[in-house]
Amino acid sequence: MPHFIDTIKLADGNYKLIDYHNRRVNDTIRHFFGAGFEINIKTIMPAPDEYKIGTYKCRLVYAKRVDNIQITPYVKRTITKLKIMDSDEIDLPSGCKPLNYEFKYKDRTCINCFLSGLDDTTDVLITRNGLITDTSFSNVILFDGQKWITPNTCLLNGIKRRYLLDKGDIEEKKISTVDLPYFQKISLINAMLEPEDIEIKISSII
Structure with missing residues (x-):
């Protein structure tokens, strides 16, 4: 039986x-x-009474029912670089092809394959057929000097991504690796991360 996780920000x-x-x-x-x-x-x-000050990460593990809820102090990762890797070009286990992360599985074996050899300040920017998708732990939005745009080819339609689209704060369109020079910066977003929390210059995408 597959198990899934959901991470909720408690602030x-x-x-x-x-x-x-x-x-x-x-x-x-x-x-x-x-x-x-x-x-x-x-x-x-x-x-949440005992969590009235500060930011916490609330992690649910569930299948047919919620099996576990864990709340821990949140520590934001420091990411300064992104490395482009195409899911069709790296050696993934047979069960990971084609790469599918439409649901937030507890088992992250397929995603973790992209992280081998990367230091703690570098994350992967996953592409499929040259199209931008996500990092290993977030959706992405890119700033072109006027507006923020998110790829319409994301692996997982995350909570913060849905919220920002519903608000009209970001737009959705196809973005390929050849489009990257037309943007100024990229931001990592997820349930814990606001758009301004981790911003990376396009020149720091390798």
């Missing part, structure tokens, strides 16, 4: 974008296990 006593997370968890449950197993994660989350 100053508030669970962020909880309705988006609830929708994703239940979309995943319905896809793999059918109707009748839906849950309201808002009713099972630990009371």
Whole structure:
């Protein structure tokens, strides 16, 4: 039975974008296990009273039901470079081809294959057929000097990405590696990361 994870930002006593997370968890449950197993994660989350100051990472592990909830202090990663790797050109295990991460699996074996040999400040920028997708732990948005754009070929349609699209703060379009010089910078976004948290110059994509 596959297991999945969902990571929720708990900041100053508030669970962020909880309705988006609830929708994703239940979309995943319905896809793999059918109707009748839906849950309201808002009713099972630990009371945030003891987390009123600071930012915490709340990690849910679930299948047909939530098996584990863990809350830990959040420490932001320091990423200063991205290395482009195409999923069709690296040696992935047979079960990882074609690369598919439409759902947030607990088993990250396929994604972790891209990280071999990279230092702690470098992450992978995964491409498929030359099209930009995601990093190993985030969606990406790119700034062209006027607006932020996210690739329409993401591996995982993450929570922060959905939220920013719904707000109209970002646009979605096809972005290939040959388009990168037309952008000024790239930002990493996920449930824990705001657009301004990790910004990387295009010249630091190798």
